[in-house]
Amino acid sequence: METKNIMIVGVGGQGTLLASKLLGRLLLGRGYDVKVSEVHGMSQRGGSVVTYVRWGTKVCSPIIDKGQADCILSFELLEAARYTEYLKPDGRIIVNSQQINPMPVIAGTASYPDNLVQKMEEKGIHVDALDALTLAEEAGSSRAVNLVLMGRLSTHFDFTEDEWMNAIEGSVPPKFLELNKKAFVSGRK
Amino acid sequence: MKTLMLGNEAVARGLYEAGCCFISSYPGTPSTEITECAAKYDELYAEWAPNEKVALEAAFGASLSGKRSFCAMKHVGLNVAADPLFTISYTGVNAGLVIGVADDAGMHSSQNEQDSRHYARASKLPMLEPSDSAEALAFAKLAYELSEKFDTAVLVKMCTRVSHSQSVVETGERVLPEQKKYEKNPGKYIMMPANAKRQHPVVEARTRALTAWAETAEINRVEAGADTSLGIITSSTGYQYVKEAFGDTYPVLKLGMIWPMPEQKIKDFAASVRKLVVVEELDGFIETHCRSLGLPVSGKELFSNIGELSQNLVKEKLGGAVQTGPALDEEIPGRPPVMCAGCPHRSIFYVLKKMKLTVLGDIGCYTLGAVPPLGAIDTTICMGASVSGLHGFVKAGEEENAGKTVAVIGDSTFIHSGVTGLINIAYNESDSTVIILDNSITGMTGHQQNPTTGYNLKGDPCTKIDLEGLCHAVGIKRVRVVDPYDMEACETALREELAAKEPSVIISRRPCALLKYVKHPGPICADSEKCKGCKACMSIGCPAISMVDGKAKIDATLCVGCGVCRQLCKFDAL
Numbered sequence: 001m002e003t004k005n006i007m008i009v010g011v012g013g014q015g016t017l018l019a020s021k022l023l024g025r026l027l028l029g030r031g032y033d034v035k036v037s038e039v040h041g042m043s044q045r046g047g048s049v050v051t052y053v054r055w056g057t058k059v060c061s062p063i064i065d066k067g068q069a070d071c072i073l074s075f076e077l078l079e080a081a082r083y084t085e086y087l088k089p090d091g092r093i094i095v096n097s098q099q100i101n102p103m104p105v106i107a108g109t110a111s112y113p114d115n116l117v118q119k120m121e122e123k124g125i126h127v128d129a130l131d132a133l134t135l136a137e138e139a140g141s142s143r144a145v146n147l148v149l150m151g152r153l154s155t156h157f158d159f160t161e162d163e164w165m166n167a168i169e170g171s172v173p174p175k176f177l178e179l180n181k182k183a184f185v186s187g188r189k
Numbered sequence: 190m191k192t193l194m195l196g197n198e199a200v201a202r203g204l205y206e207a208g209c210c211f212i213s214s215y216p217g218t219p220s221t222e223i224t225e226c227a228a229k230y231d232e233l234y235a236e237w238a239p240n241e242k243v244a245l246e247a248a249f250g251a252s253l254s255g256k257r258s259f260c261a262m263k264h265v266g267l268n269v270a271a272d273p274l275f276t277i278s279y280t281g282v283n284a285g286l287v288i289g290v291a292d293d294a295g296m297h298s299s300q301n302e303q304d305s306r307h308y309a310r311a312s313k314l315p316m317l318e319p320s321d322s323a324e325a326l327a328f329a330k331l332a333y334e335l336s337e338k339f340d341t342a343v344l345v346k347m348c349t350r351v352s353h354s355q356s357v358v359e360t361g362e363r364v365l366p367e368q369k370k371y372e373k374n375p376g377k378y379i380m381m382p383a384n385a386k387r388q389h390p391v392v393e394a395r396t397r398a399l400t401a402w403a404e405t406a407e408i409n410r411v412e413a414g415a416d417t418s419l420g421i422i423t424s425s426t427g428y429q430y431v432k433e434a435f436g437d438t439y440p441v442l443k444l445g446m447i448w449p450m451p452e453q454k455i456k457d458f459a460a461s462v463r464k465l466v467v468v469e470e471l472d473g474f475i476e477t478h479c480r481s482l483g484l485p486v487s488g489k490e491l492f493s494n495i496g497e498l499s500q501n502l503v504k505e506k507l508g509g510a511v512q513t514g515p516a517l518d519e520e521i522p523g524r525p526p527v528m529c530a531g532c533p534h535r536s537i538f539y540v541l542k543k544m545k546l547t548v549l550g551d552i553g554c555y556t557l558g559a560v561p562p563l564g565a566i567d568t569t570i571c572m573g574a575s576v577s578g579l580h581g582f583v584k585a586g587e588e589e590n591a592g593k594t595v596a597v598i599g600d601s602t603f604i605h606s607g608v609t610g611l612i613n614i615a616y617n618e619s620d621s622t623v624i625i626l627d628n629s630i631t632g633m634t635g636h637q638q639n640p641t642t643g644y645n646l647k648g649d650p651c652t653k654i655d656l657e658g659l660c661h662a663v664g665i666k667r668v669r670v671v672d673p674y675d676m677e678a679c680e681t682a683l684r685e686e687l688a689a690k691e692p693s694v695i696i697s698r699r700p701c702a703l704l705k706y707v708k709h710p711g712p713i714c715a716d717s718e719k720c721k722g723c724k725a726c727m728s729i730g731c732p733a734i735s736m737v738d739g740k741a742k743i744d745a746t747l748c749v750g751c752g753v754c755r756q757l758c759k760f761d762a763l
Contacts, residue, residue, distance in 0.1 A: 012526065024193045024355055034193055035321075036355040039297050045557065045633075046732050047526035061433035062321070062354035062426070065501040066513035082521045087514035100744075101735050102524035106727065107562050108736070110522035123515040133746075142746050 001032075003056035005064045006153075009083050010075025011100050012049045015146035018171060019073070020051040022150060026159060026167035027055040037062040046103075048079055073153050075132075075145060076100050081116045084125060093125055094152050096132035096145060128152065135186045144183035147172075151187025161188075194358045196351040199322035200261075200289055201226035202358065203329025208365040209259050209287070210234060211251035213244040215605065216634040217263030218298040219352040220291035224261050225637075228646050232363065237637055237646045240572070240605040241266035245273045245288065249342075252286040253378070255369035257333055261289035264305045265571065269606070275312045276380050277342050279388040281395075284369045285336035287329065291347040294470045295497040298633070300552065300569060302495070304471040309344055309448035313392050315399050316344040316448040317408070320428045322356040324408075328445065331408070333366070339395055339402075346447065348470065350426045350497070400449040408445025411458055414438055419507065420462025422455065422475055422486075427468040427498055434504035450478050459484045466491065466507065470498050528557045530733040531702030531709060531749035533628055537597075537673045538565040539729050539753070540680050546595055546687075549582065551575040551607070553599040554632040554701075562730045566597070573598070573606030576623050577613060584619045591620045592687045598623065601631040601639040604654065608663065614692045615664030622686045622693045625656060626673075629700040636704065660694045667693035674699060676756050702749055710750035715741045719762035726754040726763060 006023065010016045017038055024036040032055040039049060052064040066085045072093045074080035080095040087093070097117070104110035113119070117129050130152055136144040147168070154164050165181065172180045194202065200223045204212065212235040214224040228235040238244035241262040251258035262270060267290045277286070290308070293299040309316035317332055319325040325347070332343040376384050403409055414420075416438050423431050424444040431441060442458040444450065459465045459479070467476040467488035476488030491506045492498065501511040528535050538558035541548050542565040550556060550566035551574060559566035568578065575596035583591050598607045603625050614621045631637040638644040643653030660668045667689055671682045679697065686693040700707050712733075722739040733747035734754060741754075741762065755763045 011524065013529075028191070028193050028357065033357060034355070036193065037350060038195075038353045038355075039349070045526035045529060045554065046524075048524040059356070060429045061500045062350050062356070062429060063499060065499045065511070067501070067511060069514070078521065078524070081517055081519065082524075085513045085516045089512075089514070091514060101732075102522050103527050103560070103730060103732065104522045104525075106732065106735050107730065108727070109561075110520070113517075113519045113521065116517075116519075119517050119519060123517065125515065 001057045003054055003059050005069045006053045007064055007069045007072045007083060007086055008051040008053065009072060009079045010049055011079065012045055012047050014075045015143065016049055016051050016075060019146045019150055020053050022167050022171040023053050025170050026163060029163065029167065030159070032056060033059045035059045035062045048082065050083070071153070071156065073149055075149065077116050078102065078112060081113065081120060084120060084123065087125060091125065092128065092156070093120060094128045094149065096149060097129045098131070098133045098145070130187070132187065136183050139183035139186050140179045144180055147180045147183035148187035151184040154184070155188055190360055191357055192360065193355045194322045194326070195222055195353060195355050196319065196322045196325045196347060197222035197353070198226040199325035199358050200329045200345065200347070201230075202360055203326040204259050204287075205230045205233060206326070206361050206363050207285070207330040207333045208257055208363060209333070210256040211248065211258040212236070212260070213238045213247040213251075214261040215239070215241045215244050215266055216631055216637040217266045217291070218634055219293055219349045220261045220263045220266070220289060220347065221634045221637065222352070223289050224646070227259070235646055237639060239640055241270040242272060245270040245277070248286060248288070249273060249277055252282045252284050254371050255284050257285040257366060259287050259289065261291070263299065264290060264292045264303050265299065265301065266290070267305055267308055269572070271308070274308070274314070274342075278312045278314050279380055279385055279392055280378050281340035282336055282342055283371060284366070285333035286342040287332040287336060287345060288342055289345045289347060291349070291352050292471070293349050295349065297349055300571065302471060304474060305346055306447050306474045307472070313396055314342055314344055314448070315339070315446060316346050317445060318346045318425045318447045319351055319445070320425050320443070321351065322354070322358045324445065325351060326358050326360070328408070339399055341395055346425070348425060396449050400451065403446050403449055403451040404454050406446060409451055409454060410443050412437070412441045412443060414440035417461060418463045419466060420458055420464070421466050421468055422458065422479065423468040424475065425470065427470055430498050430500045430503045431468050433500040434507070434509060444475065447474070450475065452482055455479060456482060456484065468492065468498065468503055525560060526557060527560065527730065527732050528554065529702055530731055530747040531751040533673045533697070533699035533702065534558060534626055535563070535729055535731065536676050536753045537624065537626065537679055537697050538563045540676050540683065541565045541595065544680065544683060546593055547582070547590065549575040549578045549594065549596045551596070551598040551602050553602050555597060555599060555626050558597070560730070562728055572602050573610055576603070576607045576610030579621045579623065580610065580614045580617065580619045583621045584617070595683070595687070596621070596623045597626055599632070600625060600627040600629065600641045600656065603656070604640050608659065611660065611665065611694070612663045619692065620690055622683070622695065625694060625696045627656060627696050627698040630704060632701050636701070656696055665692050665694050667691060668696070670696045670698050672699055673697045674751055674753060676753065702751070710752070712745040712748035713743055713750050713752070713755065713763050715743045716762045719760050721760050721762070723759070725757045725759065728757065729753060
C-alpha cells in the first residue's frame with residue numbers, strides 16, 4: 001500500500017499532540033507501519049506547530065514533505081494557509097475556522113489575511129471548514145477542539161465508529177472521556 | 190508486543206531491557222523524554238542532576254560501583270559534560286556506561302546547530318546512531334554489550350526527528366546482567382600523568398578493536414540496489430530520507446555505528462558502485478572519513494551543512510523530480526513562539542525595557558523576552574553566561590555599564606551554572622545585579638523538577654535548595670524577593686539594587702502559569718466603553734490581547750487574569 005500522509009497543524013497549546021497520539025494508536029491497531037513526528041520545546045509556546053502522521057506497508061521518512069500530504073488537519077485558519085504547498089494535487093484541508101492572531105498581527109506589524117477559505121478553494125484545494133471551537137464549547141469545553149476535528153477527519157476514513165471510540169478511550173484520561181466522545185461525535189456530522 | 194514509541198521512549202525501553210539501574214541527566218530538548226520515560230520504570234533509579242557534567246560523573250560513579258548506568262543530554266549539554274567525557278574515555282568503565290546525546294539540526298529549540306559526532310572522534314569513544322525507534326531500543330541494548338566488551342563508555346546519538354518521532358517497536362523483557370563489584374584499580378581509575386600515559390595507548394588499541402568490530406557489525410549493513418551507477422553511504426534520518434526518495438533503486442551502506450567507522454567495508458562498497466555519495470545531516474563527518482580513505486566522494490558539495498535534510502531535498506539533489514502543492518498568493522504572517530498568557534516573566538521584561546537597561550540573557554522560556562514588542566534582552570549564549578558575562582561587562586565597562594545592566598537567569602539555569610558566575614561576582618566584587626527568574630520549574634523543556642522545586646524526578650518531596658540562602662552563602666549581602674506581577678515593586682527593587690555599590694540579587698518569584706497547581710483568578714474583561722484605544726496594554730506582547738476595531742479585546746480562552754495589562758491601563762478599561 002502506498003504511504004498515506006496527514007499533517008496536523010495548529011498553534012502550540014491547542015492539543016495537536018493528542019490528535020496524533022490517537023491517530024497513531026488507531027492505525028497501529030489496523031496493522032499498518034506507522035510514523036508520527038512531533039516537535040517539542042521552544043516552538044510549542046504559542047508558535048506554529050506541525051505533526052506528521054504517516055502509515056502504509058512500510059514507512060521510511062518520519063516527515064511529510066511538500067507535495068505529499070493527502071490531508072492537512074488544521075486547528076486554526078492561518079495555519080492551514082501556511083502549509084498548502086505540502087498538499088498532493090488532490091489533497092484536502094480540514095480546517096477549524098477559528099482565527100488566532102499571531103504576535104506580528106497582535107503587534108500590528110502584519111495583518112491577518114481575509115477570505116482564506118475562498119483563496120484556498122480558488123487554488124483548487126478541497127476545503128472542509130468548520131467552527132470546531134463552538135462545537136467543542138457546546139460539547140462542554142473549548143479544550144475539546146481536537147476531538148471535534150478528529151470527528152470530522154473520521155468521515156474521510158473507512159474505520160468504524162467503534163474503532164475510533166476505542167482509540168479515544170486509549171488516549172484520553174477517563175475523567176474527560178464522555179466530553180471527548182461527545183465532541184468527536186459532534187465533529188462527525 | 191508491538192507498540193508505537195517516540196525514539197526517546199524507545200531508548201528508555203532499551204535501558205530498561207538492558208538492565209540499566211542508574212540514570213542521571215539534565216533536561217534539554219530533544220533529549221528530555223528519555224529520562225522522563227525511564228523514570229516510569231520502578232526498577233530503574235532516575236534523577237535530574239543540576240547539570241550535565243554532574244550527571245555524567247554520577248553515571249560514571251554508578252558504573253564504577255558495578256551497575257549499568259546512563260546519562261542523557263542535548264548536544265550543547267555534551268559541551269558541559271565534555272570534561273569528564275574525555276577522561277572517562279581513558280579510564281573505561283566497570284559496568285556498562287551509555288551516554289545519550291540528542292542533536293537538533295534545524296534548531297527547533299536550540300541556540301546552535303553543533304554536530305555531536307565530532308565529540309566521538311575527539312574523545313575516542315564509540316558512537317551509535319539509530320534511525321528510528323526500533324533501532325533506538327536495539328542500539329541502547331547493544332551499547333551496553335559494547336561498553337562492557339570493549340571497556341568503554343558508549344555514546345548513542347539521537348536527533349530531533351529520531352527522538353521525537355513515534356515508530357513501531359517490539360518490546361522484550363528486562364534482563365539483569367551478571368552483577369559486578371567495585372574493585373580497587375588505581376592504574377585504571379586514577380588519571381594522573383603516569384597512569385594516563387599508560388592508558389592512552391589502551392584507548393588507541395580499543396579504537397582499532399572497535400574499527401575491526403565495525404567491519405563485520407550487522408548495524409553497518411549494505412542494502413542492495415538495482416542501479417549501481419550510484420551508491421549512498423548514510424546514517425540516522427539521512428537513511429530514512431534516502432529510502433523514502435529512492436526505495437531499493439541504489440545500493441546503500443547504512444552505518445549504525447558512526448565512530449569508529451569501518452575502512453574495508455566502505456572501500457568495498459565504494460568499489461561496487463560507479464559514483465559514491467554521502468547523505469548526512471550537518472557536517473561532512475562520514476564524507477571526511479571517506480576522503481581520508483582516499484575515496485572520491487560527493488557529499489557537502491550537494492547537501493548543505495546547515496539545517497535538516499528531507500526526502501524531497503535528497504531526491505532533488507540526486508537527480509529526481511519533486512512537485513509541490515499550490516501556494517497562496519498571500520503573505521502569510523509568521524507565528525513565532527511567544528510567552529504564554531500569564532507568564533510571570535512578561536512583566537519583569539516590560540519593566541527592564543521601560544528602564545532602558547542592558548540585559549544579559551540566558552537559556553530558557555525567558556529567551557522569548559528578546560522578541561518584540563518586549564525586545565528586552567541583549568545577549569543569549571549558553572547556560573549561565575548571563576551571570577558570568579554581567580561581571581565582565583560591569584567590571585570592564587565601569588561607570589559606563591554599572592547601574593545600567595542586569596543579568597536574567599531562570600531557577601534551573603541558575604543552579605545549572607549560574608551560581609559559579611555569582612561566586613565570581615561576589616569574590617571579585619563587581620557592582621552587578623542578577624535577577625533570578627524563579628518560576629519554580631524547568632519550564633522550556635516541559636516542566637521538569639529541579640533542586641529549587643522541592644520535588645525529585647519521580648515527583649517525591651525532597652530537599653529544596655533555598656535560593657536566598659544560597660546567594661547569601663556565596664557572599665551576596667543584598668538579596669531580595671519580588672512578585673513579578675507587581676510591576677511597581679519590581680521597578681523599585683531594580684532602582685535600589687542598581688544604585689547599590691555592591692553585588693545584589695533580585696529573585697523574581699512566581700510559579701509558571703502553566704503549572705497545574707497554580708490557581709488563576711480567571712479572564713479579564715475589556716470594557717469597550719472605557720477603552721480609548723491607546724494600545725498601552727499591547728506593549729507587553731500578551732497573546733490574549735488584540736485590538737479589534739480600535740478597542741482592546743481579551744481572548745477569554747487564553748487570559749488567566751494575571752492583571753499585568755490592568756496596571757498599564759490609564760482608563761480603567763481592564
